[in-house]
Every structure is written in structure tokens, then in C-alpha cells.
Amino acid sequence: MGLAAGPSLDGPWHRCSSLNPSPIETHFIENPVVSRVGSNFLAIYDVDVDASKSIGYSESQDGVHWSSGARLQLFTDPTIAARTPLALIEDGHGAYDLFVTAFIFGKDASGKDTNPGNLFHFKIKAE
Numbered sequence: 001m002g003l004a005a006g007p008s009l010d011g012p013w014h015r016c017s018s019l020n021p022s023p024i025e026t027h028f029i030e031n032p033v034v035s036r037v038g039s040n041f042l043a044i045y046d047v048d049v050d051a052s053k054s055i056g057y058s059e060s061q062d063g064v065h066w067s068s069g070a071r072l073q074l075f076t077d078p079t080i081a082a083r084t085p086l087a088l089i090e091d092g093h094g095a096y097d098l099f100v101t102a103f104i105f106g107k108d109a110s111g112k113d114t115n116p117g118n119l120f121h122f123k124i125k126a127e
Helices: none
Strands: 030-037 040-046 054-060 070-073 080-090 096-104 117-124
Touching: 030 080, 054 080
Parallel strands: none
Antiparallel strands: 030 040, 040 054, 040 080, 054 070, 080 096, 096 117
């Protein structure tokens, strides 16, 4: 994953070659969502299947230089696998609403494997 810059959200975008690849993850990162948390930035993202109960996160003071990624475990249930973080939204009361998709593995009435995608909501306090 790498950093790109543009004059507005509409672009045009160009790769910031001197800052790429990003040091956030060395193996796998997908669908990063960046939010301002206080005076810093927080990126949440999908991580490797080796961390199937977790999402990844990284912090930045300027939105350009990022820390190495860390894990936030969301699930302990062995039938649930975290997939894609969708949003981190400040609730106006010192906490954040985190929305992620996840698979719930099971069997249907005929014994066939199922893994429907579901939306999960977590209330978290960022510190």
C-alpha cells in the first residue's frame, strides 16, 4: 500500500513515490479508512487471515507518516471472522462508532457450509 496525493478528493491523484511503500504492514493490508481522532489520524483496515478475529490500525500525526500497524481484536467466537472495516465515526460524546463486516461460519438446515456476511457495530473509546 502506498500514499497518493491530490489537490481535492476529485483528484487528479499522483503517487508519492518517496513515501511508498507505506510501513504500516509488510504482508497484507486492504481497504484502509482514515479518520481524524483528536489532533491525529487513525487508519483502520482489513488485515491478513492470520488475524481473522481482528482489524488493523495505524496512527499518524500528519496523515503522511504512519506508524507500523497494530491489531484490534474484535471477536473471540471461533465462528466469526472479521473482514472489512467500513467506518469510524465520532459520536460527539467522546467515543466512536466502528462499523465492520464479518463472516459467521455455520451450517444450514441441510448441513451445507454457510458463511453469510454480517454488519457489526462496536462502540469504542479512542485514547
